[in-house]
Amino acid sequence: MKNNKHVISFFLNFYRRLSIPWWLYLIAFGSGVVYAEIGMRVSEYLVRVNKGELYNSVILGYVFFTIFNALLGFLRPLVQEYANQKVILRVRLSMWRKILHLPMDQFEKEQPSSLVSAVTNDVTQATLVISGIFSGAASLFGFVRACMILYQYNSPLTAYLLICIPVAVAMFIIVGRLQFTIMKKRYAALNEMTTFFSEHLSAGKYVKAQVMEEKELESGYAAIDSRYKADIYYAFMEQIQVLANSLYSLLTTVVMAVGGSRLINAGKMESTGINMFSTYMTQVNLYMAELLTVWQNVMGSKGALVHVGDILDMEEEHTEKGNSWTESGNKDIVFKNVNFGYGNEKEILHDFSVCIPGGKTTAVIGDNGSGKSTVMKLIQGFYQPDSGEIWVGGNKISETSPRECHKKFGYVLQNNPLMSGTIRDNILYGAEGETTEKEMKKAAEEARADSFIDALPNGYDTTLGEAGNRLSSGQKQRIAIARALIAKPDYLILDEAGASLDHDTYMKIFHSIGKKMEGNTIVFIAHDMREIAEADYLVVMRHGRLEACGTHEEVLAVSRTYQEYLQSAEAS
Ligand SMILES: Nc1ncnc2c1ncn2[C@@H]1O[C@H](COP(=O)(O)OP(=O)(O)OP(=O)(O)O)[C@@H](O)[C@H]1O
Numbered sequence: 001m002k003n004n005k006h007v008i009s010f011f012l013n014f015y016r017r018l019s020i021p022w023w024l025y026l027i028a029f030g031s032g033v034v035y036a037e038i039g040m041r042v043s044e045y046l047v048r049v050n051k052g053e054l055y056n057s058v059i060l061g062y063v064f065f066t067i068f069n070a071l072l073g074f075l076r077p078l079v080q081e082y083a084n085q086k087v088i089l090r091v092r093l094s095m096w097r098k099i100l101h102l103p104m105d106q107f108e109k110e111q112p113s114s115l116v117s118a119v120t121n122d123v124t125q126a127t128l129v130i131s132g133i134f135s136g137a138a139s140l141f142g143f144v145r146a147c148m149i150l151y152q153y154n155s156p157l158t159a160y161l162l163i164c165i166p167v168a169v170a171m172f173i174i175v176g177r178l179q180f181t182i183m184k185k186r187y188a189a190l191n192e193m194t195t196f197f198s199e200h201l202s203a204g205k206y207v208k209a210q211v212m213e214e215k216e217l218e219s220g221y222a223a224i225d226s227r228y229k230a231d232i233y234y235a236f237m238e239q240i241q242v243l244a245n246s247l248y249s250l251l252t253t254v255v256m257a258v259g260g261s262r263l264i265n266a267g268k269m270e271s272t273g274i275n276m277f278s279t280y281m282t283q284v285n286l287y288m289a290e291l292l293t294v295w296q297n298v299m300g301s302k303g304a305l306v307h308v309g310d311i312l313d314m315e316e317e318h319t320e321k322g323n324s325w326t327e328s329g330n331k332d333i334v335f336k337n338v339n340f341g342y343g344n345e346k347e348i349l350h351d352f353s354v355c356i357p358g359g360k361t362t363a364v365i366g367d368n369g370s371g372k373s374t375v376m377k378l379i380q381g382f383y384q385p386d387s388g389e390i391w392v393g394g395n396k397i398s399e400t401s402p403r404e405c406h407k408k409f410g411y412v413l414q415n416n417p418l419m420s421g422t423i424r425d426n427i428l429y430g431a432e433g434e435t436t437e438k439e440m441k442k443a444a445e446e447a448r449a450d451s452f453i454d455a456l457p458n459g460y461d462t463t464l465g466e467a468g469n470r471l472s473s474g475q476k477q478r479i480a481i482a483r484a485l486i487a488k489p490d491y492l493i494l495d496e497a498g499a500s501l502d503h504d505t506y507m508k509i510f511h512s513i514g515k516k517m518e519g520n521t522i523v524f525i526a527h528d529m530r531e532i533a534e535a536d537y538l539v540v541m542r543h544g545r546l547e548a549c550g551t552h553e554e555v556l557a558v559s560r561t562y563q564e565y566l567q568s569a570e571a572s
Pocket residue numbers: 108342345348366367368369370371372373374375
């Protein structure tokens with residue numbers, strides 16, 4: 001985390017990306033000033049009324065200023081809160097935009113639930129600094145004015161107080177640093193707790209199935225406890241600030257008493273002068289306390305916003321940048337000496353070279369962890385190889401616009417998340433332009449989803465929340481397949497797409513996909529020999545390397561993995 005930036009550059013950098021509704025804040029500030037002034041007027045009129053000056057003008061003035069004051073008292077916080085909510089809205093939108101445009105490796109590095117926490121909780125701290133600028137400016141103004149009055153009243157005694165300045169500076173530095181650390185801890189603990197609950201609650205079924213309630217109780221307790229400790233620490237810190245402030249006031253009182261008595265003894269001040277001086281001094285210390293609170297808020301919100309700032313600083317994937325996709329007669333997928341590892345982790349693919357023929361159906365096989373899914377992700381440009389080149393249909397993937405590249409592919413995984421909304425929304429998700437009812441139904445038919453959808457009371461308009469519990473994982477998988485087909489991809493990637501379907505159903509779907517994709521390219525990962533037998537071409541992987549590729553006969557002659565696959569299929 002890049003939290004070592006100076007607080008000013010941190011916030012300048014943070015707010016530069018947003019449009020801040022300064023005018024609303026100015027209105028809130030201006031009405032605050034007027035509110036204070038009107039408050040004085042109300043008091044004046046009240047004093048006159050209490051004195052018995054019950055003239056029409058006094059009563060009317062009192063009523064007018066009281067109503068005006070009440071109106072301002074209502075409007076000022078409303079405008080301020082409206083501005084705050086606008087800022088939070090804009091930070092949230094910027095975060096959402098950024099998250100959507102993160103490159104895949106960055107996206108995977110950030111836990112989704114930690115992103116949830118950043119978007120929902122952390123951003124709420126984004127307004128404290130802006131409101132702090134205004135309240136800090138008002139307090140600073142009051143502080144300087146009170147100091148000037150103090151100086152005019154008694155300059156030698158004010159000069160004595162200068163020795164308190166280093167203590168005040170030290171107090172600001174210490175309180176600011178502590179506040180930053182505690183808020184960072186507090187929000188990290190909140191993040192940990194949100195992450196824990198969003199992950200573990202969504203896996204609730206498995207917790208019960210595995211009888212893990214007791215173990216979960218312990219892990220949940222740890223997550224709750226770290227937030228509890230951070231909150232206790234925070235409460236303690238608040239009191240430290242109050243204590244620091246009282247000690248500082250005490251110091252100024254002592255300095256004033258010692259300095260004042262010297263001046264009185266030297267005949268340079270009247271004996272009652274200390275009382276007057278102390279009245280102004282209280283005012284100065286009050287403004288000082290306000291400034292300290294503002295500073296504490298600024299440093300605290302920096303601590304809370306470190307993660308948000310880091311996310312907003314991340315490099316985006318330039319989905320539009322790069323060459324346009326060009327169509328050529330060649331539809332092959334070619335890997336040339338590709339080496340690849342996720343982030344800085346160990347290398348997964350080693351000098352991987354293969355040509356997957358375009359317009360055909362290719363099965364990628366290999367043991368668990370041999371790198372098959374990694375190859376599928378690289379084909380689609382989700383990651384870039386560390387070295388080597390990947391070409392699809394004559395387009396070098398690293399130089400092609402990711403957006404154009406993704407549009408060419410349909411991608412179905414073993415478990416595909418469906419979105420909330422209706423079955424129709426889900427099938428049409430990602431479909432370009434106008435799609436007719438007929439086309440949607442055709443895709444559902446090809447994915448063998450039509451009959452169970454028709455049997456639902458609301459058919460394609462059934463909401464998934466409504467049907468979520470009623471749909472089996474196989475039915476959800478068929479919706480996901482229909483969603484991939486409706487986009488009419490040139491390349492269809494099936495990563496164990498049949499895992500949640502019974503073999504016969506999947507083979508029917510597979511054949512209808514084959515028909516639909518005729519002339520286009522299908523690459524699928526499978527472990528079942530009955531599925532593998534359907535392929536025109538095979539790619540066999542072992543430990544991140546190419547073991548063999550070619551037709552069934554060619555591969556059988558050289559690949560130990562493929563021979564083992566066949567033997568175990570024959571044995572079962
Ligand atoms: N996002 C990731 N970050 C780090 N390592 C990863 C990531 N995804 C996969 N790996 C690692 O890469 C290796 C290859 O994984 P991959 O999913 O490509 O294998 P696979 O052949 O598809 O396996 P399986 O048949 O079990 O699905 C594994 O060691 C895995 O731990």
